[in-house]
Amino acid sequence: MATQKRANQADIAERLGVSVSTVSRALANEIGISDAVRRDVQRMARTLGYKSKHNMAVVTGDKRAVALVPLGSATSGLSGFYFGIVEGMREQAAAAGMALDLRLVNESAVTLELIRKQVAQANAGGLLLAGIDGWDELAAWSTEAEVPVVLVNGSDPMMRISSVSPANYYGAYMATQRLLDAGHRKILHFTHSYRPTIRQRQRGFEQAIAKTAGAVGTVVHTGERHTKELLADLLAGKHDVTAAFIWNDIAAVEMLEGIYGVESPLPPNFSIIGFDDLPLASIATPRLSTTRVDREAIGRGAVRLLAEHMDGEMAVQQLEIGVSMVAGETVFPG
Template sequence: MRGDEIVKRGRRLNQADIADRLGISVSTVSRALANEAGISPAVRQDVQELARTLGYRSKRVGSTLANRRALAFVPLGSATSGLSGFYFGIVEGMRTAALHAGLALDVRLINEASLSVEAIKKDVAENGATGLLLAGIDAADELVAWCAAEDLPVVLVNGSDPQMRLSSVSPANFYGAQAATRRLLEAGHRKLLHFTQELRPTIAQRRRGFESAAKAAGAEAIVLNNLEVSAAEFAARLVGGAYDVTGLFLWNDIVAVQVLEAINRAGQTGRYSIVGFDDLPIASLATPRLSTMHVDREAIGEAAIRLLRQQMEGDRAVQQLELGVRAVDGGTIQRAK
């Protein structure tokens, strides 16, 4: 009997339902949910995964979560710059999900320049945190080692760990970038340029998605990054005719709008087709409205809390969760001439 069928029949899910589905004893289910010794990791994982699927919440797990605290770090620069809309949505999603789960959540803005493992250790100790959320922060080896030694659950939010040591939640950067690039290709553009940054694994996935789509279509593709040339200098060179391209995919909406404004000021509106990424509020304020890819930021925050809860409940399998993105129409994609 499915969990929703049990609820429809007017009774609550119980451990016997889980035991019946898995063909094990009720006592085994109880011990697995309580993370007691003597239960194999495979059985514990099966029980806890089925409990979540059916919507079962044991009193013991609930009370345990109620006594736990999550600490979320958000980069100060990202929270107060043009990216503030992005991380505001993520934080709101985390707060909503934590409140619903009865999990205490403390959000801290941290200056990237002073970010250190020692600073994180200090805040974790002072807060009494039993779980850590790192928003837009890539975990250093030292931090990963310390969290493992302390048995501290950690989730990267809008991040990823290429070494697969930490769980993470992020937009589908590779496939989203592929889709963004295909929008230019479908408009007939075959001379493309991607302006990006090289600092984070998540953004590197957008570059890979661009290159993959361009290669599949046999299109000419140029990649520039902000270590080679600043966004302002890139925009100036672009309107000066330095690049023989017609379609532009920018790594995020902030840069896309900067480039769009430079094009408009140069009297070249419509000369280039432009696609951004993230669907930040600034995209809707641009003239014309920026064509971009929507990232559900609240859903990222909510998913991060779900992953952290699973770890707090004993499921330590590393999960790299990607949330799909969707195209947002605007006025910055024209048919190639």
């Protein structure tokens, strides 16, 4: 059987359209070679499996990454969610020998110019964006500047930027199925449509309802009713439902007292299930039944994926982290 030819410096030079001398100097980290050329050569060497006698760790920003974490989420009820992700990032970065610069940013003010400045200030060769979805200019800049980007708890439906997120569709399907298995056939889903990740939860809910004979699903968006307004509607009997799947734990916990209070007009077996398993879900009374997201695994997966891209992997990847059900105390037989 023919053996596969080993890659050599001439192969790298041919792929990149540069001289063999340039390849040799870039691999040796010699002065006089631009950072962009050095990155190209070393990434191509890794891609082709070229074995160099030199240490191919890029001496500038190639082993440095910056992670932009949303300030609003980090200081609000979602702080537990992003704290877990950040801890996972830190753990994996330390294991991979990556210098990770974590920075809080106002997610409503994230622009391409802000991203450029943050990457330049950190001298970073890669970027993690937490809670932010991809857009055209970001994808174009990432390609042009050769700075790999990974969206953390975000997505790019056009598949130009890699991402790591919970299994939103299947998690929502499981949450809805749990209510169906308990005997409920009239179920409300409270959600919002601002982000592609959350829209996947609505899809999972609708699919579970569609597969169950006699089941009827009602969808209410945050743009139509706020949490307190929806709770008032439920207590007033405006929705003919016996259970509710709420898009996150924060909104679900806000409704618990009204649903299970002594003066609630709802039947005692009215059931509610959330999503995320935030710390507040475990201290709520009663303990919220919910869907657990492994936030640390999201952080670890994002850093691993970014490291692959920084090492030359070009394929866009959409990594989903599995979820699990938390029994809690708010799902009753229908």
